[in-house]
Structures are given as structure tokens and as C-alpha cells.
Amino acid sequence: MGKPCSLDLRERVVAAVETGGLSRKQAAARFGVAPSSAIKWVARFRATGSAAPAKMGGHKPRTLRDEHADWLIARCQAKDFTISQLVEELRLARGLKVDRRSVWEFLHAQGLSFKKKPVRQGAGPT
Structure with missing residues (x-):
């Protein structure tokens, strides 16, 4: 996402429409936007009284933390799993909607392997 246009430019466009009698398209052509x-x-000026841009971006806290993280670690250590199974179990058992990528990143950060152990050949009775 690009950087927002300056507040000065925004205010000049709004002033041209509100007090200058120009249409929004005419004001856009006049100021080259x-x-x-x-x-x-x-529209933003009419709704809020300011043409200032809204806050961009920001940090979204991780969903898998605290008690969910503890549960997930215990679950992974208890038995084999797949990422899809964990996502479904989190949704059903914990009421938590998460993406497969979020679960994978959490497991990777914790050093947990999600690969199943292969069945050994020749380990059965003879």
C-alpha cells in the first residue's frame, strides 16, 4: 500500500468542492489526483469533519498465545497430527478460528515437527 497524499492537498481538494463550487471530478482534474x-x-470530510487519512497498518496480535498455545503444545506432544487436523480441533474444541499458516508458523517457532512417523517395514511378527 502506498503512502497517503498530503493533508494539504486533501484539504485543498475538499475546499475546492465545498466552498469553490467545483464538482469532485473537476477538483480532481484541477489538482491532478x-x-x-x-x-x-x-466523503470522509463530510462524515468526520476532517480529510486526514485514517491510520494505516498496525500490529495484529497473534491468536495462538497464552492458554491456546499451552493447549496446542500439549496436543502436539500427545499424538501425531497434521496442520489441517489441528486447525479443525482448535475450531471445534477451543472455538478459535485460525489459518493453517498461523498454526504452521507457531509450530515452527516452537520447534515442533508435524511430520508423522513412518511405519517401519519388517517390524511385524514373522
């Missing part, structure tokens, strides 16, 4: 931007800036 996309018509969709002018439309959004004016």
Missing part, C-alpha cells in the same frame, strides 16, 4: 481519491476525501 484521481477522481476516486477526491470522492473519498470529500
Whole structure:
């Protein structure tokens, strides 16, 4: 995602529409911005009283932490598993909706292997 346009430019476009009598498309052409931007800036100004951009990005906290992490570690150490099985168990048993990638990253960070142990050949009775 790109950097937001300056507040000064946004305010000039909004002022041209609100007090200058221009349409949003005319103001966009006058200031060299996309018509969709002018439309959004004016709508934002009318809704909030400011043309300032909204906060971008931010940190989304991890879903698999605390008691969910403890449960998942215990579950992985108890028996063989696949990532898809863990996602389904988290949804059913814990009411937690997570992506397969999130579970994989958690397991990788914990050093847990999700590969099943192969069945040994010739280990049966003779």
C-alpha cells in the first residue's frame, strides 16, 4: 500500500468542492489526483469533519498465545497430527478460528515437527 497524499492537498481538494463550487471530478482534474481519491476525501470530510487519512497498518496480535498455545503444545506432544487436523480441533474444541499458516508458523517457532512417523517395514511378527 502506498503512502497517503498530503493533508494539504486533501484539504485543498475538499475546499475546492465545498466552498469553490467545483464538482469532485473537476477538483480532481484541477489538482491532478484521481477522481476516486477526491470522492473519498470529500466523503470522509463530510462524515468526520476532517480529510486526514485514517491510520494505516498496525500490529495484529497473534491468536495462538497464552492458554491456546499451552493447549496446542500439549496436543502436539500427545499424538501425531497434521496442520489441517489441528486447525479443525482448535475450531471445534477451543472455538478459535485460525489459518493453517498461523498454526504452521507457531509450530515452527516452537520447534515442533508435524511430520508423522513412518511405519517401519519388517517390524511385524514373522
